[in-house]
Amino acid sequence: MLHFNRCQHLKQITQKCFSSTHVKTDKHAQLFLSRTFALAELRKSWHSIYSLVGDKNIILMGPPGAGKTTVGRIIGQKLGCCVIDVDDDILEKTWNMSVSEKLQDVGNEQFLEEEGKAVLNFSASGSVISLTGSNPMHDASMWHLKKNGIIVYLDVPPIDIASRLKLMKIDRIVGQNSGTSMKDLLKFRRQYYKKWYDTRVLCEDGASPEEVADKVLNAVKRYQDVDSETFISTRHIWPKDCEQKVPTKFFSEAVTEGLAPDGGLFVPEKEFPKLNCGEWKSLVGATYIERAQVLLEKCIHPADIPASRLGEMIETAYGENFACSKIAPVRHLSGNQFILELFHGPTGSFKDLSLQLMPHLFAHCIPPSCNYMILVATSGDTGSAVLNGFSHLSKNDKQRIAAAAFFPEDGVSDFQKAQIIGSQNENGWAVGVKSDFDFCQTSIKRIFQDSDFTGFLTVEYGTVLSSANSINWGRLLPQVVYHASAYLDLVSQGFISFGSPVDVCIPTGNFGNILAAVYAKTMGIPIRKFICASNQNHVLTDFIKTGHYDLRERKLAQTFSPAIDILKSSNLERHLHLMANKDGQLMTRLFNQLEEQHHFQIEKILVEKVQQDFVADWCSEEECLAAIHSTYNTSGYILDPHTAVAKVVADRMQDKTCPVIISSTAHYSKFAPAIMQALKIKEISQTSSSQVYLLSSYNALPPPHEALLERTKQQEKMECQVCAADVNVLKSHVEKLVQNHFI
Numbered sequence: 131m132l133h134f135n136r137c138q139h140l141k142q143i144t145q146k147c148f149s150s151t152h153v154k155t156d157k158h159a160q161l162f163l164s165r166t167f168a169l170a171e172l173r174k175s176w177h178s179i180y181s182l183v184g185d186k187n188i189i190l191m192g193p194p195g196a197g198k199t200t201v202g203r204i205i206g207q208k209l210g211c212c213v214i215d216v217d218d219d220i221l222e223k224t225w226n227m228s229v230s231e232k233l234q235d236v237g238n239e240q241f242l243e244e245e246g247k248a249v250l251n252f253s254a255s256g257s258v259i260s261l262t263g264s265n266p267m268h269d270a271s272m273w274h275l276k277k278n279g280i281i282v283y284l285d286v287p288p289i290d291i292a293s294r295l296k297l298m299k300i301d302r303i304v305g306q307n308s309g310t311s312m313k314d315l316l317k318f319r320r321q322y323y324k325k326w327y328d329t330r331v332l333c334e335d336g337a338s339p340e341e342v343a344d345k346v347l348n349a350v351k352r353y354q355d356v357d358s359e360t361f362i363s364t365r366h367i368w369p370k371d372c373e374q375k376v377p378t379k380f381f382s383e384a385v386t387e388g389l390a391p392d393g394g395l396f397v398p399e400k401e402f403p404k405l406n407c408g409e410w411k412s413l414v415g416a417t418y419i420e421r422a423q424v425l426l427e428k429c430i431h432p433a434d435i436p437a438s439r440l441g442e443m444i445e446t447a448y449g450e451n452f453a454c455s456k457i458a459p460v461r462h463l464s465g466n467q468f469i470l471e472l473f474h475g476p477t478g479s480f481k482d483l484s485l486q487l488m489p490h491l492f493a494h495c496i497p498p499s500c501n502y503m504i505l506v507a508t509s510g511d512t513g514s515a516v517l518n519g520f521s522h523l524s525k526n527d528k529q530r531i532a533a534a535a536f537f538p539e540d541g542v543s544d545f546q547k548a549q550i551i552g553s554q555n556e557n558g559w560a561v562g563v564k565s566d567f568d569f570c571q572t573s574i575k576r577i578f579q580d581s582d583f584t585g586f587l588t589v590e591y592g593t594v595l596s597s598a599n600s601i602n603w604g605r606l607l608p609q610v611v612y613h614a615s616a617y618l619d620l621v622s623q624g625f626i627s628f629g630s631p632v633d634v635c636i637p638t639g640n641f642g643n644i645l646a647a648v649y650a651k652t653m654g655i656p657i658r659k660f661i662c663a664s665n666q667n668h669v670l671t672d673f674i675k676t677g678h679y680d681l682r683e684r685k686l687a688q689t690f691s692p693a694i695d696i697l698k699s700s701n702l703e704r705h706l707h708l709m710a711n712k713d714g715q716l717m718t719r720l721f722n723q724l725e726e727q728h729h730f731q732i733e734k735i736l737v738e739k740v741q742q743d744f745v746a747d748w749c750s751e752e753e754c755l756a757a758i759h760s761t762y763n764t765s766g767y768i769l770d771p772h773t774a775v776a777k778v779v780a781d782r783m784q785d786k787t788c789p790v791i792i793s794s795t796a797h798y799s800k801f802a803p804a805i806m807q808a809l810k811i812k813e814i815s816q817t818s819s820s821q822v823y824l825l826s827s828y829n830a831l832p833p834p835h836e837a838l839l840e841r842t843k844q845q846e847k848m849e850c851q852v853c854a855a856d857v858n859v860l861k862s863h864v865e866k867l868v869q870n871h872f873i
Contacts, residue, residue: 185255188350189275191323192284193316194263195294197339201284202260204343212257216249216265224248229262246271253278266322276326280353282346283327285424287412288316290335324441329353330427334408356433358400361603364707365394365721366714381434382495385488385604386502388597389578394717395704396603402652403428407628410654414622418457419448421618422487422611425653429607435494443494447487451476451522453837458483458612460619461832464765466786468625469773469794470616471832477549478797478838479693480643481515484600484608489520491604492596493527501593501872504533505577505864507570509639510542510693511796513550516598517558528557532871533598534864536561536570539852542692545800545818549838551850557871561863565855566686568698571599573857583861593868600642601700609646610653616791617655626789633790635661635780637772638670639694641701643793648705648743658788660744663779665689668748669697675746677737679720680729690754690771690804693795698724706732709739749778757781758798758808767831768805770798797835799825 190198199215206213217229225232233241246268329349333342360378384396413421422444427437448457454474461469475482506516513535520533539562550560563570587593600606621628636644651657664671666687673679686697707717720730757774773794784790798805802821826834853859
């Protein structure tokens with residue numbers, strides 16, 4: 131259905147370890163080869179086990195000192211194909227002088243132009259090509275090479291490159307003028323490397339050329355194998371017949387569809403990708419944006435979103451929209467406790483970390499001929515984050531993508547309500563519902579599963595429904611980055627060395643945030659324990675302790691931490707699916723039973739498996755306020771109520787033998803009445819905006835959230851629609867929004 135976004139299958143690299151099948155070389159390719167390359171073609175028949183199949187080139191790109199020439203020769207030997215070094219085989223033979231002589235003769239700008247012309251006059255097929263460090267700075271020649279090649283970026287940390295160049299006694303490279311340091315020039319060049327590559331290889335410190343060559347071959351194999359990374363439903367039942375094809379989806383389909391047709395959630399069919407210790411260490415000195423691109427490239431196949439486009443999305447998402455340049459900084463609170471500040475985005479909650487990026491992923495993945503209506507249920511923060519995120523799409527994308535956020539009319543804080551309503555825009559609306567969050571979430575799921583209604587919208591209005599809640603894989607995946615980044619920051623700041631374990635404590639309602647931490651561990655971050663912190667709606671705490679998920683006679687309590695006022699935890703299904711070895715039949719039975727009988731019990735062996743990594747507890751309202759008060763008195767730091775819940779539970783459950791990272795999921799400004807009550811400030815009977823301004827005068831940490839302060843007064847003047855607690859009423863409202871926006 132969505133294959134239009136996926137690149138055509140490239141002819142595959144065959145190596146002994148990849149395949150025993152030998153595919154003959156395209157005879158027509160030989161017509162374009164010079165005598166040297168024709169001889170290389172002949173050698174292929176002698177080295178058929180290590181053969182490069184087809185006419186695509188492997189093009190190695192990277193800074194001087196990255197090892198392109200050495201690695202290229204090793205790959206050429208393994209594949210039995212021609213190896214071309216642009217410096218030696220093209221430039222010097224074209225100019226009849228050395229590269230350094232040419233640079234000295236004509237200067238930087240003219241050198242780049244003449245280097246580009248030489249490459250434009252060259253063509254090759256079925257070869258390994260090692261570029262110069264400056265080739266990527268000439269657009270026309272790179273387009274020429276890219277047409278018939280797979281560009282592999284050898285990504286070596288700048289500090290390692292500087293050391294290598296010093297050993298090689300190279301003190302000047304192309305583009306380096308007097309007064310420009312080598313470090314600054316290498317940093318400047320990275321923008322060009324990021325622009326052109328198809329796939330990246332992390333070259334960690336100490337990796338041998340042979341290891342890097344193997345990584346290149348694996349990266350090219352992955353790039354070409356466009357069907358290798360697929361998604362299944364958590365309720366998928368594996369066929370007994372091994373020959374029977376498994377119904378899978380690509381990343382782009384999982385993102386656009388949101389919920390699986392059988393009511394389950396999409397998860398990767400295979401294991402999460404892993405980074406080795408050296409690769410992680412190479413990211414210690416990286417920025418948040420750089421870490422995000424490396425990790426998300428590992429999880430999103432370039433056939434779904436090309437690396438260069440993904441990089442543009444990440445830079446847009448985490449650029450000027452965040453108040454802190456570190457995006458998600460880690461702050462030492464006291465003792466062994468650290469705060470992961472996830473509230474520096476435009477709406478002041480951790481949801482921004484995914485919802486500033488997810489709309490761009492979504493817009494890229496959908497077909498151009500369809501309109502999409504995003505439906506989300508929000509317990510407080512998701513609604514404003516969704517509406518804000520989708521408002522940053524391009525003008526064309528906003529015409530074909532709209533969003534509606536359904537929130538419990540009386541189940542969010544006054545500030546959150548004003549913020550959700552104030553976040554409405556030309557392609558996004560807030561809808562209050564006279565019920566609680568669980569009703570909103572269940573209703574949205576039922577709307578998705580109502581094939582008659584969704585079919586009607588598609589036929590009548592050309593509009594497809596999708597979701598931006600954490601049930602959507604495109605929303606959940608970016609959250610993995612900040613958990614990994616927090617650990618790397620502790621290493622960078624010298625609190626731990628890489629490999630030392632940490633615990634994480636996360637205020638948990640829908641289980642998405644803590645599940646993202648699980649995935650970070652799967653990728654190689656050494657998290658020891660996941661501490662699940664609940665408020666008075668402690669169904670998850672009870673489940674982790676007993677294995678019994680029981681909603682019978684349990685009523686949702688409204689608390690100071692409304693974002694985790696949730697009883698039906700959607701993403702728990704993904705985690706149980708992982709723990710139960712992808713047993714879709716079990717997931718179907720458990721969650722159907724939860725829907726019909728309002729409880730389920732998992733077997734003892736599965737309970738023990740969950741408890742190997744998870745501990746849980748809950749916090750009362752009094753304890754929450756007391757934690758805010760005591761933390762402010764001792765450190766001058768104001769916790770929001772959700773973070774206070776996590777702090778109470780961390781104090782109780784963590785054994786202090788390793789650091790614990792507490793996720794701070796919202797800025798305290800959003801919960802001013804609770805904060806003022808906790809700090810015993812008497813002026814409580816004020817508007818939300820005046821309360822926020824009063825708190826900002828306290829000169830506390832973290833500093834005031836300026837974006838929230840600026841928008842507060844405007845938000846209180848806006849209004850929204852309110853619906854009765856009836857699924858059919860919600861459907862009617864959805865149809866009306868579709869009519870008004872798309873028709």
